[in-house]
Each structure stands twice: as C-alpha cells, then as structure tokens.
Amino acid sequence: MFIQSNFRFIFLFHTFLWSVAAVAENRTIDDRNGDSHTSEKPRYSPDNVWDGKGCTECTISLDESRAHDGDWSAATYRPSEMSSLNISFPFEGTSLYVYFILANDQGVGITEYTAVNFTLDGRHDGNFTHLPQTGKGLQYNASVYSVTGLPQARHDFLIDTSGPTIAWLNFDYAIYT
Ligand SMILES: *[C@@H]1O[C@H](CO)[C@@H](O)[C@H](O)[C@H]1NC(C)=O
Ligand SMILES: *[C@@H]1O[C@H](CO)[C@@H](O)[C@H](O)[C@H]1NC(C)=O
Ligand SMILES: *[C@@H]1O[C@H](CO)[C@@H](O)[C@H](O)[C@H]1NC(C)=O
Ligand SMILES: *[C@@H]1O[C@H](CO)[C@@H](O)[C@H](O)[C@H]1NC(C)=O
Ligand SMILES: *[C@@H]1O[C@H](CO)[C@@H](O)[C@H](O)[C@H]1NC(C)=O
Numbered sequence: 001m002f003i004q005s006n007f008r009f010i011f012l013f014h015t016f017l018w019s020v021a022a023v024a025e026n027r028t029i030d031d032r033n034g035d036s037h038t039s040e041k042p043r044y045s046p047d048n049v050w051d052g053k054g055c056t057e058c059t060i061s062l063d064e065s066r067a068h069d070g071d072w073s074a075a076t077y078r079p080s081e082m083s084s085l086n087i088s089f090p091f092e093g094t095s096l097y098v099y100f101i102l103a104n105d106q107g108v109g110i111t112e113y114t115a116v117n118f119t120l121d122g123r124h125d126g127n128f129t130h131l132p133q134t135g136k137g138l139q140y141n142a143s144v145y146s147v148t149g150l151p152q153a154r155h156d157f158l159i160d161t162s163g164p165t166i167a168w169l170n171f172d173y174a175i176y177t
Contacts, residue, residue, distance in 0.1 A: 029089055029174040031073040042073075042089040042171070046082055049075045059110050060103050060168070066140040067172055072101055074170035076111055077161040086160035087171050094152050095177035096120075098145040098159070100128075101170040104136040111168045118145050119158040141172070148177075 027037045032052065034041035044050045051057075052071045053064050064070045077085035103112040112132035118125045128144040145159075157174075161167050 030069045077167045084162040088158045091176040092154045093176040095148040097175040102139040104132045115167045
C-alpha cells in the first residue's frame with residue numbers, strides 16, 4: 001500500500017513538473033541557425049537576394065554584437081525584379097514573437113523603409129510598416145509581430161513584402177512558446 005501510493009505520488013509529481021516545463025518554455029528561431037529545438041531553418045525567397053554579416057556590397061552596415069546570434073538576414077524588395085520577397089517557417093506552440101532590425105539615418109538614396117504582411121496558417125494576420133526617422137540610427141531587436149493564445153499545434157508563418165514600393169527587410173529572430 002505504502003509503496004503503491006509513493007509511486008503514485010512520484011508519477012503525479014513528474015506529471016506536474018512536465019506540465020510546468022511545457023507551459024514555461026520559450027524557444028528561438030534564429031534567422032540562420034533556425035529552430036533551437038528542431039534545427040529547422042526558415043526559408044527565404046527569392047533565395048539569391050539575401051545577405052548577412054560579412055556582406056561587402058551592402059549599403060547598410062550593422063553591428064554583429066547587437067544582433068541575435070551575431071547575424072541577420074536582410075534583402076531589398078525591388079518590385080521590378082520580383083513579385084514577392086518572403087520568409088516562412090513553421091513553429092509548434094501557442095505564441096510567436098518576431099524581431100527585425102530597422103534602419104534610419106543611413107544616407108540619401110538608401111532604402112530604409114520596411115513594410116511587410118504577416119500570414120499565420122494561411123490567413124492574413126496583420127502588417128508592419130517602418131518609416132525612417134531622423135536621429136534613431138539602427139534599431140536592433142525591434143518587435144514587429146506577436147500573437148498569443150494559439151492552440152498548441154504546428155503553425156505556419158509567412159512574412160512577405162509585395163506591392164509597388166521598394167522596401168528593406170531584415171529578419172533577426174523569432175521566439176515561440
Ligand atoms: C517568452 O518570450 C516573450 C517575448 O520576450 C515573453 O513576453 C514571454 O513572457 C516569454 N514566455 C516565457 C514562458 O518565458
Ligand atoms: C532583445 O531584447 C530582449 C528583451 O526584450 C533582451 O532579453 C535581449 O537581450 C535583447 N537582445 C539583444 C541582442 O539586444
Ligand atoms: C515568395 O517569393 C517568391 C519569389 O518572389 C514567389 O515566387 C512566391 O510566390 C512567394 N511566396 C509567397 C507565399 O508569397
Ligand atoms: C495594416 O494594419 C493596419 C492596422 O494595424 C490596418 O489599418 C491596415 O489596413 C493594414 N494594411 C494592410 C495593407 O493590410
Ligand atoms: C500587404 O497586403 C495588401 C493586401 O494584399 C497589399 O495591398 C499590400 O501591398 C501588401 N503590403 C506589402 C508591404 O506587401
């Protein structure tokens with residue numbers, strides 16, 4: 001009797017710990033290193049226009065030490081060259097937070113405008129627009145999207161820029177719960 005109830009206690013205690021851990025865990029999706037849990041990497045389209053640290057022809061120079069995992073994925077959307085510039089990744093969880101790097105004060109003629117639409121599980125779920133402002137410099141770790149309270153399941157997320165306006169897109173990382 002005693003042994004049996006002890007086992008039951010241990011079982012319940014482990015179930016309790018497991019459920020607390022499951023509720024509390026945040027995981028990262030880095031632009032290059034991908035999902036900290038599954039190693040799955042985001043997909044970038046078109047695939048030949050993206051740059052990160054060490055880019056020599058990029059007009060905007062960034063500070064590696066201020067980017068998550070020391071790197072980022074940036075590209076310029078040019079409506080004459082592509083129909084869409086986009087990033088997609090799956091995540092399995094109930095919340096998602098997405099972080100970009102934004103540009104200001106980079107000089108005349110440099111594209112600093114950022115504009116994207118977000119699509120969650122195939123449905124449009126908001127947009128983000130950044131108009132450059134004098135005196136702000138580069139803004140690292142900029143929160144551009146968040147959603148909470150999703151069903152615990154695998155979700156698909158898409159970030160995309162299309163339409164008539166040239167824009168710069170710099171994805172640094174995402175967090176999901
Ligand atoms: C996960 O990260 C987000 C964004 O930083 C934060 O708001 C949230 O409280 C974190 N959740 C947990 C369980 O750590
Ligand atoms: C980004 O902001 C979070 C808090 O929101 C902080 O924990 C983290 O260290 C910041 N990362 C960088 C690279 O500044
Ligand atoms: C992503 O961009 C590529 C290249 O421009 C395009 O062919 C594709 O249709 C876009 N995907 C989505 C889901 O918008
Ligand atoms: C972008 O979001 C704002 C609200 O945040 C909304 O008023 C606007 O219509 C949206 N634009 C597009 C193109 O979806
Ligand atoms: C966002 O989506 C709306 C509606 O499809 C479109 O008119 C707009 O050009 C898109 N904006 C960007 C930045 O892709």
